[in-house]
Amino acid sequence: MTQPPTFPSRFLSHPNQLGVVAVGFNGGQMKKGVEAAPMALIESGLLTQLHEDLDYEIHHDNIIHYYEQDIPEEDPDHRNMKKPRAVSAVTERLSSQVYEYAKEGKFVLTLGGDHSIAIGTVSGTAKAIRERLGREMAVIWVDAHADINLPEMSPSGNIHGMPMAFLTRLAREDRPDIFGWLKDEHIVSTRKLVYIGLRDVDRGEKKILREHGIKAFSMHDIDRHGIGRVVEMALAHIGNDTPIHLSFDVDALDPQWAPSTGTPVRGGLTLREGDFICECVHETGNLVAMDLVEVNPSLEAVGAAETIRAGCSLVRSALGDTLV
Ligand SMILES: NC(=[NH2+])NCCC[C@H](N)C(=O)O
Numbered sequence: 001m002t003q004p005p006t007f008p009s010r011f012l013s014h015p016n017q018l019g020v021v022a023v024g025f026n027g028g029q030m031k032k033g034v035e036a037a038p039m040a041l042i043e044s045g046l047l048t049q050l051h052e053d054l055d056y057e058i059h060h061d062n063i064i065h066y067y068e069q070d071i072p073e074e075d076p077d078h079r080n081m082k083k084p085r086a087v088s089a090v091t092e093r094l095s096s097q098v099y100e101y102a103k104e105g106k107f108v109l110t111l112g113g114d115h116s117i118a119i120g121t122v123s124g125t126a127k128a129i130r131e132r133l134g135r136e137m138a139v140i141w142v143d144a145h146a147d148i149n150l151p152e153m154s155p156s157g158n159i160h161g162m163p164m165a166f167l168t169r170l171a172r173e174d175r176p177d178i179f180g181w182l183k184d185e186h187i188v189s190t191r192k193l194v195y196i197g198l199r200d201v202d203r204g205e206k207k208i209l210r211e212h213g214i215k216a217f218s219m220h221d222i223d224r225h226g227i228g229r230v231v232e233m234a235l236a237h238i239g240n241d242t243p244i245h246l247s248f249d250v251d252a253l254d255p256q257w258a259p260s261t262g263t264p265v266r267g268g269l270t271l272r273e274g275d276f277i278c279e280c281v282h283e284t285g286n287l288v289a290m291d292l293v294e295v296n297p298s299l300e301a302v303g304a305a306e307t308i309r310a311g312c313s314l315v316r317s318a319l320g321d322t323l324v
């Protein structure tokens with residue numbers, strides 16, 4: 001089924017060109033398997049579909065980056081963070097890779113990996129958008145979790161629960177080998193951050209969301225207003241003149257549609273609601289980058305194919321696939 005192509009976005013100079021970064025990294029949490037997701041997504045035909053059905057020109061080095069060369073031997077816990085030097089090294093390199101694509105005015109699609117990789121992707125696009133357009137970028141974070149724990153208050157010490165804290169500078173660390181490389185140009189304002197799909201937010205995170213007035217739409221809000229109204233309110237908060245980075249954690253979906261993920265939480269979005277969010281964000285014409293993270297094909301193995309299909313569907317929706 002071929003459709004007339006519609007590309008994101010007015011903020012891209014090559015709207016039909018996709019820079020694809022595949023990040024097989026699992027160090028932001030403890031479960032093995034999430035590193036295999038980019039390969040599984042690509043093998044299931046995602047990039048071929050984007051090229052053949054949606055007419056994108058794909059720029060991909062055909063490498064799944066395991067970043068083994070970046071994994072330090074010595075990596076003791078630091079301020080309650082597990083594997084801080086590994087996550088820092090991987091996201092630092094990823095940040096400059098994403099920056100290179102984004103600076104050329106290409107759309108950047110990153111396939112994770114656990115959600116700690118957003119420290120690299122969001123910082124890379126934020127920097128490029130600042131340089132290229134002199135603008136601040138917005139982030140739409142679709143997730144069951146807020147991933148905004150400060151290291152000291154994280155219940156797990158897993159860095160995939162902290163990326164938004166570092167990206168907004170609510171958490172800071174000066175050591176260059178532990179996120180000290182994050183500079184002003186990498187940072188996102190708490191005013192430009194919007195959550196959709198939250199339903200498992202830690203105590204300390206709730207306090208942060210409240211105190212900083214961060215816009216957050218939980219599953220409760222979706223039940224109350226419906227997904228259509230929630231997406232409208234989320235986009236209204238961002239405004240129509242702001243480039244958007246969409247960071248989609250597949251665990252935002254209900255485990256019924258995406259069982260193969262490290263921290264599943266019941267009561268989530270239907271696949272249709274997830275696709276709808278992506279379609280609406282695409283329609284704004286402001287989308288400049290997307291991450292798809294936390295697909296773990298080795299968990300709930302019977303549901304792996306389903307989870308991968310769901311992931312592909314979300315990406316296609318964000319990139320302009322329409323139903324008719
Ligand atoms: N990207 C994710 N799936 N994050 C889950 C985070 C869970 C919990 N809030 C933690 O800090 O450990």
Ligand SMILES: [Mn+2]
Nearest residue numbers: 144145249251
């Ligand atoms: Mn999550």
Ligand SMILES: [Mn+2]
Nearest residue numbers: 115143147249
């Ligand atoms: Mn997440």
